[in-house]
Amino acid sequence: xxxxxxxxxxxxxxxxxxxxxxxxxxxxxxxxxxxxxxxxxxxxxxxxxxxxxxxxxxxxx
Amino acid sequence: xxxxxxxxxxxxxxxxxxxxxxxxxxxxxxxxxxxxxxxxxxxxxxxxxxxxxxxxxxxxxxxxxxxxxxxxxxxxxxxxxxxxxxxxxxxxxxxxxxxxxxxxxxxxxxxxxxxxxxxxxxxxxxxxxxxxxxxxxxxxxxxxxxxxxxxxxxxxxxxxxxxxxxxxxxxxxxxxxxxxxxxxxxxxxxxxxxxxxxxxxxxxxxxxxxxxxxxxxxxxxxxxxxxxxxxxxxxxxxxxxxxxxxxxxxxxxxxxxxxxxxxxxxxxxxxxxxxxxxxxxxxxxxxxxxxxxxxxxxxxxxxxxxxxxxxxxxxxxxxxxxxxxxxxxxxxxxxxxxxxxxxxxxxxxxxxxxxxxxxxxxxxxxxxxxxxxxxxxxxxxxxxxxxxxxxxxxxxxxxxxxxxxxxxxxxxxxxxxxxxxxxxxxxxxxxxxxxxxxxxxxxxxxxxxxxxxxxxxxx
Numbered sequence: 001x002x003x004x005x006x007x008x009x010x011x012x013x014x015x016x017x018x019x020x021x022x023x024x025x026x027x028x029x030x031x032x033x034x035x036x037x038x039x040x041x042x043x044x045x046x047x048x049x050x051x052x053x054x055x056x057x058x059x060x061x
Numbered sequence: 062x063x064x065x066x067x068x069x070x071x072x073x074x075x076x077x078x079x080x081x082x083x084x085x086x087x088x089x090x091x092x093x094x095x096x097x098x099x100x101x102x103x104x105x106x107x108x109x110x111x112x113x114x115x116x117x118x119x120x121x122x123x124x125x126x127x128x129x130x131x132x133x134x135x136x137x138x139x140x141x142x143x144x145x146x147x148x149x150x151x152x153x154x155x156x157x158x159x160x161x162x163x164x165x166x167x168x169x170x171x172x173x174x175x176x177x178x179x180x181x182x183x184x185x186x187x188x189x190x191x192x193x194x195x196x197x198x199x200x201x202x203x204x205x206x207x208x209x210x211x212x213x214x215x216x217x218x219x220x221x222x223x224x225x226x227x228x229x230x231x232x233x234x235x236x237x238x239x240x241x242x243x244x245x246x247x248x249x250x251x252x253x254x255x256x257x258x259x260x261x262x263x264x265x266x267x268x269x270x271x272x273x274x275x276x277x278x279x280x281x282x283x284x285x286x287x288x289x290x291x292x293x294x295x296x297x298x299x300x301x302x303x304x305x306x307x308x309x310x311x312x313x314x315x316x317x318x319x320x321x322x323x324x325x326x327x328x329x330x331x332x333x334x335x336x337x338x339x340x341x342x343x344x345x346x347x348x349x350x351x352x353x354x355x356x357x358x359x360x361x362x363x364x365x366x367x368x369x370x371x372x373x374x375x376x377x378x379x380x381x382x383x384x385x386x387x388x389x390x391x392x393x394x395x396x397x398x399x400x401x402x403x404x405x406x407x408x409x410x411x412x413x414x415x416x417x418x419x420x421x422x423x424x425x426x427x428x429x430x431x432x433x434x435x436x437x438x439x440x441x442x443x444x445x446x447x448x449x450x451x452x453x454x455x456x457x458x459x460x461x462x463x464x465x466x467x468x469x470x471x472x473x474x475x476x477x478x479x480x481x482x483x484x485x486x487x488x489x490x491x492x493x494x495x496x497x498x499x500x501x502x503x504x505x506x507x508x509x510x511x512x513x514x515x516x517x518x519x520x
Binding site: 038 | 303306309310313314325344347348357358360377378379381383387388389390392416417420421427429431450452453455456457459463464467468471
C-alpha cells in the first residue's frame with residue numbers, strides 16, 4: 001500500500017518537474033497584458049507599466 | 062457434582078464443585094491440571110487437588126472489582142486450536158511509586174495445554190511458555206532466541222493482586238516474582254523469577270479486534286492507550302522501503318536535471334548595453350530591436366547588470382510580442398550598497414538581477430524598458446541579456462523537497478513511535494532506573510500491596 005502510494009507520488013513529482021521544465025514555468029510573478037498597441041514601438045512613453053509606481057528601496061545600513 | 066472428559070470442540074466439559082467456605086458453585090475446566098481454584102463469590106483460593114477443597118487463602122475484593130474482559134469459560138480459537146478461558150489474574154508493578162497493573166488470562170486446551178493472554182491498556186499479547194532457553198550473557202542487555210535478538214525493556218517485581226478461576230499452580234494473591242521483558246516487536250520474551258525458579262515465555266502482539274473475533278465477543282475491545290513494549294510499529298518496516306523509493310526518484314531527478322541541461326537550448330537571444338543619465342529629467346523609456354524567440358513555448362531569462370555603487374536603478378520591463386501585442390510586464394531593481402561602520406565593512410544587494418519570464422510562446426518580441434533612479438547621481442551604465450529555454454534549478458529543488466518531506470515525516474513518526482515505546486522502559490526519559498532500584502519505602506517493589514489477604518494454609 002505505502003509502496004504503491006510512494007511510487008505514484010514519486011512519479012507525480014517527477015512528472016510535475018518534467019512538465020514545469022518543458023513548459024518553461026517559473027516561480028517569478030509576471031503580469032500579462034493583452035493587446036498592447038503597435039504604436040508603443042514608436043512612442044514607448046505611451047505604455048503604462050503596472051509597476052510604474054514602485055516604491056524604491058534606497059538601501060544603506 | 063458432575064464430571065466429564067475433554068472434548069475437542071463444542072461445549073466445554075466441566076466439573077462442578079462447591080466452595081467449602083461459602084457454598085457457592087465452582088467450575089473446574091482443566092480437570093486434574095487445576096492446582097488451585099478461586100471462588101468468585103467469596104474469593105477463597107482453594108486447593109483443587111484436595112478432595113475437601115482446602116482453603117489456601119482468602120482475599121477481600123468486590124465481586125465486580127475487576128471483571129475479566131473475556132469472561133471465564135469463554136471458548137475461542139487461537140492459532141487454529143480451541144481454548145477455554147479458565148483463569149484470570151491481575152498483576153501489579155510499581156514504578157516510581159506508581160502502580161501499573163496488567164491482566165493475564167489463562168487459556169486451556171486439553172490437547173494443547175495452557176497459554177495466556179495478557180492485556181495492558183488495551184494492548185494484548187498471546188503468550189506461551191518457551192520450550193527451550195534463550196541464549197543470555199551475564200550483564201548483557203540483550204538475549205537471543207532462535208537467531209532473533211531481543212532487547213531488554215524492563216525489569217520489575219510483579220505482585221499478583223487479584224485472581225479468578227483456576228490455575229495449574231498454587232496461585233496466591235500477594236505473591237511476587239521478578240519479571241524481565243526483552244522485546245523484538247511484535248514479540249516479547251519474559252522471564253519470571255520466583256526464588257530459584259525461572260520461567261521463560263514468549264508473547265506475540267495481537268490486536269483486541271482479532272481476539273474479539275477469535276472469542277466471538279460482543280461489542281468492541283478497549284481502545285489501546287499509548288504504545289506498548291512489543292507493539293509493532295505501523296511504519297517501522299515502511300521506513301526503509303520509503304527511503305529506497307525516494308532514493309530512486311532522487312537519482313531519476315538528478316538524471317532529469319542533467320537531461321534538461323543537455324537538451325534545453327539555453328540560447329542567448331538578446332544582449333545590449335545602455336546608460337541612464339540621471340541628471341536629465343526626460344522620458345527615459347525606450348524599446349529594443351526586435352528579436353526572435355524560437356522553439357516551443359518555454360521560459361525566457363532576463364539578466365540585468367548595472368554598474369550601481371551605493372545606488373539603485375529600477376527598470377520597468379515589458380516583453381511585448383510584436384505579432385500579437387501580448388506583453389509580459391514586470392519590474393526589477395538592481396541596487397548595491399556598501400560601506401564601513403563599527404562592525405567593519407558591510408555590503409548588501411548586487412549589481413546583477415535575474416528574472417525568469419514563464420511560458421513565453423515563440424514569436425518576434427521586443428522589450429519596452431523604462432529605467433528609473435535617483436536624480437543627479439551621474440550616469441548609470443547597465444546591460445540587458447535575454448536567454449531562451451533555460452533550465453530552472455528551482456523546480457528540481459522543489460522536487461527534492463517534495464520527495465524528502467513525506468519520507469522525513471514517515472521517519473519522524475517511526476522514530477517518535479519508538480521513542481514512545483522506550484519511554485516506558487527502564488531506559489526511558491526521566492526514568493533510567495528499574496523499579497527495583499527505588500530508594501524510598503514508597504518505591505520498594507517488595508512492599509506488599511495491601512490486598513486484605515488472609516492466609517488460611519498456616520492456620
